[in-house]
Amino acid sequence: MVVVAFVRDRAEAIDVLAGFRERFYRCLNRRADALFELADALLCTDGPVKTLVGLPLAPEHRRGHGAMRG
Incomplete structure (x- = not known):
């Protein structure tokens, strides 16, 4: 399924994005x-993601790495 949205202003863009995130x-x-x-972390990380192992260390990923919890 491909969804294309044309938006005219920032408020409308935020509404479209919020709807996509909810779905x-x-x-x-x-x-x-x-x-x-x-x-979220995958889409917001600066630069390409080479391994998923290091992704939880990105600032956008709030949960962190399960093995690092004490």
């Missing part, structure tokens, strides 16, 4: 919060 979150079944935050 995407509803598509996730198990571990939805973790997968959603991982997708």
